[in-house]
Amino acid sequence: xxxxxxxxxxxxxxxxxxxxxxxxxxxxxxxxxxxxxxxxxxxxxxxxxxxxxxxxxxxxxxxxxxxxxxxxxxxxxxxxxxxxxxxxxxxxxxxxxxxxxxxxxxxxxxxxxxxxxxxxxxxxxxxxxxxxxxxxxxxxxxxxxxxxxxxxxxxxxxxxxxxxxxxxxxxxxxxxxxxxxxxxxxxxxxxxxx
Amino acid sequence: xxxxxxxxxxxxxxxxxxxxxxxxxxxxxxxxxxxxxxxxxxxxxxxxxxxxxxxxxxxxxxxxxxxxxxxxxxxxxxxxxxxxxxxxxxxxxxxxxxxxxxxxxxxxxxxxxxxxxxxxxxxxxxxxxxxxxxxxxxxxxxxxxxxxxxxxxxxxxxxxxxxxxxxxxxxxxxxxxxxxxxxxxxxxxxxxxxxxxxxxxxxxxxxxxxxxxxxxxxxxxxxxxxxxxxxxxxxxxxxxxxxxxxxxxxxxxxxxxxxxxxxxxxxxxxxxxxxxxxxxxxxxxxxxxxxxxxxxxxxxxxxxxxxxxxxxxxxxxxxxxxxxxxxxxxxxxxxxxxxxxxxxxxxxxxxxxxxxxxxxxxxxxxxxxxxxxxxxxxxxxxxxxxxxxxxxxxxxxxxxxxxxxxxxxxxxxxxxxxxxxxxxxxxxxxxxxxxxxxxxxxxxxxxxxxxxxxxxxxxxxxxxxxxxxxxxxxxxxxxxxxxxxxxxxxxxxxxxxxxxxxxxxxxxxxxxxxxxxxxxxxxxxxxxxxxxxxxxxxxxxxxxxxxxxxxxxxxxxxxxxxxxxxxxxx
Numbered sequence: 001x002x003x004x005x006x007x008x009x010x011x012x013x014x015x016x017x018x019x020x021x022x023x024x025x026x027x028x029x030x031x032x033x034x035x036x037x038x039x040x041x042x043x044x045x046x047x048x049x050x051x052x053x054x055x056x057x058x059x060x061x062x063x064x065x066x067x068x069x070x071x072x073x074x075x076x077x078x079x080x081x082x083x084x085x086x087x088x089x090x091x092x093x094x095x096x097x098x099x100x101x102x103x104x105x106x107x108x109x110x111x112x113x114x115x116x117x118x119x120x121x122x123x124x125x126x127x128x129x130x131x132x133x134x135x136x137x138x139x140x141x142x143x144x145x146x147x148x149x150x151x152x153x154x155x156x157x158x159x160x161x162x163x164x165x166x167x168x169x170x171x172x173x174x175x176x177x178x179x180x181x182x183x184x185x186x187x188x189x190x191x192x193x194x
Numbered sequence: 195x196x197x198x199x200x201x202x203x204x205x206x207x208x209x210x211x212x213x214x215x216x217x218x219x220x221x222x223x224x225x226x227x228x229x230x231x232x233x234x235x236x237x238x239x240x241x242x243x244x245x246x247x248x249x250x251x252x253x254x255x256x257x258x259x260x261x262x263x264x265x266x267x268x269x270x271x272x273x274x275x276x277x278x279x280x281x282x283x284x285x286x287x288x289x290x291x292x293x294x295x296x297x298x299x300x301x302x303x304x305x306x307x308x309x310x311x312x313x314x315x316x317x318x319x320x321x322x323x324x325x326x327x328x329x330x331x332x333x334x335x336x337x338x339x340x341x342x343x344x345x346x347x348x349x350x351x352x353x354x355x356x357x358x359x360x361x362x363x364x365x366x367x368x369x370x371x372x373x374x375x376x377x378x379x380x381x382x383x384x385x386x387x388x389x390x391x392x393x394x395x396x397x398x399x400x401x402x403x404x405x406x407x408x409x410x411x412x413x414x415x416x417x418x419x420x421x422x423x424x425x426x427x428x429x430x431x432x433x434x435x436x437x438x439x440x441x442x443x444x445x446x447x448x449x450x451x452x453x454x455x456x457x458x459x460x461x462x463x464x465x466x467x468x469x470x471x472x473x474x475x476x477x478x479x480x481x482x483x484x485x486x487x488x489x490x491x492x493x494x495x496x497x498x499x500x501x502x503x504x505x506x507x508x509x510x511x512x513x514x515x516x517x518x519x520x521x522x523x524x525x526x527x528x529x530x531x532x533x534x535x536x537x538x539x540x541x542x543x544x545x546x547x548x549x550x551x552x553x554x555x556x557x558x559x560x561x562x563x564x565x566x567x568x569x570x571x572x573x574x575x576x577x578x579x580x581x582x583x584x585x586x587x588x589x590x591x592x593x594x595x596x597x598x599x600x601x602x603x604x605x606x607x608x609x610x611x612x613x614x615x616x617x618x619x620x621x622x623x624x625x626x627x628x629x630x631x632x633x634x635x636x637x638x639x640x641x642x643x644x645x646x647x648x649x650x651x652x653x654x655x656x657x658x659x660x661x662x663x664x665x666x667x668x669x670x671x672x673x674x675x676x677x678x679x680x681x682x683x684x685x686x687x688x689x690x691x692x693x694x695x696x697x698x699x700x701x702x703x704x705x706x707x708x709x710x711x712x713x714x715x716x717x718x719x720x721x722x723x724x725x726x727x728x729x730x731x732x733x734x735x736x737x738x739x740x741x742x743x744x745x746x747x748x749x750x751x752x753x754x755x756x757x758x759x760x761x762x763x764x
Contacts, residue, residue, distance in 0.1 A: 039368045040365060059385075069361070077389075
């Protein structure tokens with residue numbers, strides 16, 4: 001089975017839950033008191049997608065304004081970007097639009113964009129209607145999901161959707177790795193919204 | 195799932211456990227990162243140190259300031275990279291964990307009394323600055339001799355830093371703090387601002403002569419990690435291209451730890467040449483002091499240029515022509531000039547008499563009265579020169595050079611290793627009831643008498659006075675360092691064997707008819723041995739230490755209660 005490494009970066013306002021999403025995806029855990037990320041954290045996770053292994057090289061960037069200028073180093077060469085906003089903070093949705101603009105102007109030409117409206121467990125405090133976000137995502141052909149890192153909602157799905165949109169690898173190259181056997185099936189647990 | 199997946203490898207819990215605030219992972223790679231700038235009033239000054247709580251003494255700071263800028267800036271417009279090495283202030287704590295040093299090849303061990311400084315200096319015209327120039331250095335300070343890794347890193351981070359400033363440095367340091375610790379023998383992925391550097395740290399048990407990074411499944415990786423083929427190796431051919439025909443002499447000077455000055459037009463050339471010389475005797479460790487880049491501001495300047503005593507066993511790289519005067523009493527000075535081509539070939543410097551050393555306008559050459567013990571390898575030189583004509587790539591030329599130097603050093607060292615091994619006591623002389631036997635003393639004459647049958651002529655074609663070379667080597671710090679290292683390893687081996695035989699012995703049976711005093715004595719001695727074994731990370735068979743621990747507690751348990759409480763209180 002062929003192994004592909006996919007660089008993925010997470011972008012978005014500070015406090016929207018980028019690190020929590022990654023933490024849920026990689027370790028299936030949640031810590032409500034994560035410290036703000038400095039610079040970026042790097043993590044990897046390999047999942048099976050059809051007859052390929054996708055190893056996500058995840059760059060979880062800092063949302064704080066003072067690190068804003070560093071973002072190009074992380075989205076440079078990325079196969080996908082997950083832009084995260086907080087459904088309870090209208091402002092974070094506006095920041096997201098700026099990220100989309102920046103990626104369109106300076107990002108890699110074929111980058112897959114996924115929009116994640118995080119904290120969907122807090123729908124009582126919702127400020128961003130799901131439909132608005134969905135319409136916006138459709139208008140830019142981006143993946144859209146509402147997620148909850150806390151309750152593990154739609155986290156794996158974001159990455160599955162990314163895998164689906166990654167262009168198929170060259171068939172000739174894809175089968176060239178000989179004798180490579182999978183020890184275990186990649187974990188893929190489905191969770192549904194409550 | 196990939197077992198290496200997760201937050202860096204191996205595992206984030208370990209990182210969380212050893213207090214993130216202490217920068218413990220960062221400091222296993224780097225001591226700190228410094229930004230040195232030119233201040234109109236202060237001259238060179240440290241603008242920023244990261245992590246902020248890192249402790250550098252004033253003396254260390256001053257040295258870093260001076261060593262981070264080229265001696266004369268005029269010749270260095272644009273970006274310049276070079277390496278320096280400075281002495282740590284007295285009283286600084288050594289690095290606590292020596293597991294790395296135990297498993298790494300001796301030539302890659304962590305420095306205990308020095309720091310390396312890896313410098314990226316930028317000088318560009320800038321009318322907005324009073325001085326008319328932007329002049330700044332980004333310096334990685336580390337105990338690790340990973341020249342290639344750190345300079346590759348600087349190429350990635352320094353240009354970005356000069357634009358993005360402090361937050362960028364903060365990000366870089368935090369990312370380094372997520373790196374796995376440097377573990378010999380393992381392939382490591384080091385994430386750094388959006389790219390991943392993949393390296394393999396050689397291990398002591400590797401076969402010397404190359405540390406190829408294992409090629410991973412390279413097919414269709416979208417952003418492939420940047421594979422660094424080496425951590426520390428330099429482009430030997432580039433470093434030695436002006437002195438190729440004198441390679442034999444330079445190897446001997448390095449082997450013997452002779453006082454040597456390399457004077458070059460730039461800090462890049464002098465520091466790379468010094469480091470190349472040091473590495474030329476690998477796998478032997480160069481045990482003398484060396485300063486790839488040395489300036490007159492250096493704290494050791496007076497110490498090293500005093501005329502009241504013989505020059506010290508030091509290799510210095512310098513750029514300031516003033517040093518010709520300061521080092522007039524030194525026995526070997528290599529003056530490198532700009533590369534001049536004579537037809538296809540870089541023009542080789544000549545050996546000249548020391549009396550020809552003139553102040554300031556001294557011509558390129560090797561100023562020495564030294565006569566090599568061994569003849570030069572003309573076939574090698576021909577091969578390299580032919581390689582230049584045929585435009586063989588520099589890496590291939592370097593590989594030829596490296597192989598030659600390795601074989602030469604090994605031919606020299608194998609007879610010593612063989613003799614040293616013969617000094618090891620027989621295993622059957624290790625018994626549980628006696629202190630372990632000692633390694634027999636090294637006798638130079640006895641060793642030299644073995645050369646007739648098992649000398650370097652078995653593995654090397656080079657002719658010459660090998661005997662004379664060994665005699666001179668015995669008086670050098672490099673022999674001393676090698677001997678101490680081997681002796682320590684053998685003593686520790688004996689200690690491990692001793693612990694293992696004790697473990698297999700019937701200790702409880704022995705205690706049956708012994709007095710309390712003798713039993714207590716046994717317990718104390720055993721405890722001491724265990725403490726030492728753990729401190730030295732002694733390699734013993736699995737379970738030996740635990741079994742002895744259990745044994746000690748069971749004997750203690752068999753003693754009267756008052757004695758038990760005394761023994762347990764200790």
